[in-house]
Amino acid sequence: MRLERVVIEGFGPLSGYEAVLEPKRLNLLIGPNESGKSSFAQAVVATIFGFASHEAETLSRPWNGAPHAASITFLAANDRYRIHRRFDTHDVEVTRRGADGDESDETIFRGSVNPRGRSAERERYEELLRGWFGFTDPRLFRESVFVHENALETEISPELRHLVSGAVEADYQQIQDALLARLDLLTKEHPFDPRARKRVNRSIESRIARIEELRDRRSRAEVMLGEGVSRQKERDELDGRILELRADLAGKEQLLADLKAWISLREEQRKFLKRGPAVGAELVSARRARNAVEDIDRRIGQSLGYLANAPEEVEPDLIRLAMLRTQRARHQKSAEDERARLSHAKPVSPFFTFGITLLLAAIAAGVGYGITKQWGLAAGAMALGAVIGLVVSRVFGQSTERARVLSEAQVKLADENIRTISQEIDQIEIRVNPFIAGRTLEVVLADAKQYRAAMQERRENAAVIHSLPTPERLEAEAKEIDEAVASLRSQEKLVLQQSPFLAPLKEDPLQIAEASERLTRDVNALRTRLDAAQEALDAVLRRTGGDSDAENLESLEEAIALEEEELTRETKLRDALLVALDVLRDAVREYQEQHVGRIGESAGATLSRLTAERYGSVALDADFNATLSMGARGAIPIESLSRGARDAFYLSLRAAIAHELAAREPLPLLLDDPLAHLDEDRRGSLLAYLEELASEVQVIVLTHDRRVLGQIREAHVQAIGVIPKGSGDISSRVEVKR
């Protein structure tokens, strides 16, 4: 693509500006600051691609109210095209003109192309763009061949990597990642790195496992169905045997049960029959006790009724009363005796005293004379006898007096006792008099005793009555027993009818025990055989998959078919992904070998020229990370270069890329003031290089730096914007040739 003419009707500061550009020569557009150089560059890009944002569009509106529009005429693939765009309406018209000489216009597109909207017109227009440039995104244009003011270093942006990848929105690395991600859903294997194999099964592995499992299930079902038939006979036999054994067992168990039932029936009967006489005896006791109670009640009612309300103490009271009365009588009698004795007792007379004294004196004198024959002594003895006589009579008189006093005291005591006893007797009599009521105490006491005995007897009988059911109840029970026995007898009859073998046993315990043991033995034997048969059946069932059913073969077939279909699809996709990844890797390698190397070489050559061979070769990796080498110093990182050297490097790189991309459709290299940071020598080298490059790629340089005019050999020079006065010999369009 080579620009021939740019006509700006209105764009920022520019209006009615027309630039004619040389396709194969260095184009220099010179203007001072703010003369509209950047606007010119932007207008070129915007005319082709439109504005990506409304804001950018607004900012670029013409200052003087001219129509917001521009047109460019360019050569592409031997055809000449003109694009006219109105920025406010997005109306675009594309006309094709014949190549040199042919002036007939043909409108090949007309429509509204707003890059911010989606429309069929826009798609058609983008088709045209792709035909001219290979892309539709202005960013790519900017990143490669359009260098903004002081923006040489716009580095190797992702967009540029996208551009060399060929994808609009991605670089090959992302594309490879996307393919790998898709592959990762399908399989755990890694295409390039066996160590990166995942541990968890992915779709394909899971599906293979599932198919395996389904096939297993199918063969299990087939085995089950096959065996089900071949084992059916065995099963049926066992089933039959089990049924037989069950019937046998049931029979024997019935017999055993009958025997036990019979025994228990007999047992119950016996119990009832034993209870019969007991009930009779109880009935007699109960009746007797009841009669006795009635008799006692009658007796009491007849003669002892008056004691019915007597309290418990009456009897002791009566006994005590009798005792007290006896005591009182005794006391009265002894008092009377003492009194009588008192009335007869007399004091000791003096004569009695004298007589005794005389007597004793005489006796003593007589005794004394008799013994001694002396009168003196007899007289002494007589005196002594008299004294003794006197003493004796005196002692005698005193004891008589004492006896009298004693008797009087005894009378007094007896009286006192009589009074006390009488008082108690009175108290007791108050309590017992209602019951005595004219009866003698002895009679009442006897009655009380009799009453107590009767009550005791009554209580005993009542206890008997209480301990036994009522006679009526007992009568009913006796009747029930009779009935129960009758019922048991009839049941027994039934059992005997049912199991006639019981009858001959005749209640002989020995025979019964034998029969019971025999039956139990039989039952156990049958149970063992039944268990064995059941176990054999279980074994058969286990072998044939038990009672569980085979899965439906057709359903399994369908499931397997479905899984296999999916597996085939996924395997195909996996294979395709592997091929795509493989080819992509090869393509990257090839691209690196073929293109990147060449770009590096080309950039290196340029750089070497621009820096007067200061920097030698440029090595690029696939991501355009560059390494410079400087003679013997070896590799130098770009960051360590001076700004000017960096600018030179990036310009070299851009020129190389533009050149490389131009192999298909040359794009113009549009440089907006790229020279600011270069010294004079380098600027000269750069300009010389650009002049040379212009024979392959159209080069348009916008600059404010008039000094370049002195450094160029051959260029198409044009002024842009307002040229200040006295600025030299540049007319609006200048050809410079040396």
Add this chain to the structure above:
Amino acid sequence: MSIRLLHLADLHLGASFPSLGDRAEERARDFLNAFLRAVDYATGGEKPVDAVLIAGDLFDTHDPDEAVVAQVETALDKLEHAGLPVLIAPGTHDAPSYRRSVYRRLRLPDNVHLFLSPTLEPGPRITARGETAQTYGIAYDAAVCERPLGEFRPSGLADYHVGVLHAALEDSPTWKRRSNDLPLNRTEIAASGLQYLALGHYHNFSEVREGGAVAVYPGTLEGKKFGEDGPRYLVTAMLGREAISIERTPWNARTLTQATLDFNTGDFEDEAALTRRIQAFAGERDLVRLRLEGPCGFVFDAARLEERLRSRFFHLELDDRTFVLNARLLEQYREEATVRGVFVRTMIERIESAADGPDRDAASLALRIGLAEFQNPRHAS
């Protein structure tokens, strides 16, 4: 003078349709209704048929839902009330060899005869208008029966001999016997001595006349899966002294359709045109599977398109195999000095050098996939 037989097979009652999503139950009802309508037809009006033959796969599985079994029992009762003999031969799906086989619990009225023998054995005689047909039937059992018609000879005297079999006719070079199939071939049919073979197993109608015998697959009453496309028929066989004639009545409530939209020949300039073309197939009674093939000049998302149009169909499947690229663009790409350029060039070389077959298919698909990723706006950084 003829005996008329209603010949049913492959009713697949109780089938589930997981791929139909929320319409699966409705579709299962279609199947049941098709059968019930057939019973209504047989029991209705002026006795249109003399017997009903069911040649296997009455049920979709050996142990179907109780509700379905109950419906079938009611239908069989109805046929009994109408005095119609019913002969059922189990199929592969509802084989009686399963322990929980539905035929062990299905309550059969007196008029219904169920063939349970693993060899072809005589069943009841059908008598109508002075003519008799002796029936024979079989329940397949792989362990017992190798070829059902191998040793078979009709027994007894009857005007017609009729076999009811769920069997696979070996009638094409690609025929592959599965272990569950009951095989028979044309020679056996011709030599069988049977006048009419009421067959079941294959889901599309077909009629084979061989040596005086007529063997018929009636097919399903409703299409079960794609491949059972177009009309389904209720089949009645008229056994006459001169000839045996088959009468078919379209019976399906819904229709399965498969078609291919080829972008090479079809004129689909954009998605709207494609949508219009797809909508031409639309209908509430239609289950449609469309295969989209060939190079496509515009980008569209088949899954979204299917989602959008689904409501206009009973069921819609789009199988997108289009090549989302046009040839001119491909030419342009291969010239590029980009990774994509090398990729496309290498890929085209691979495709061209590969022999027809899986390698070439893989390479073609790889080109599509790779380019789709190159164009995929999701990778925007």
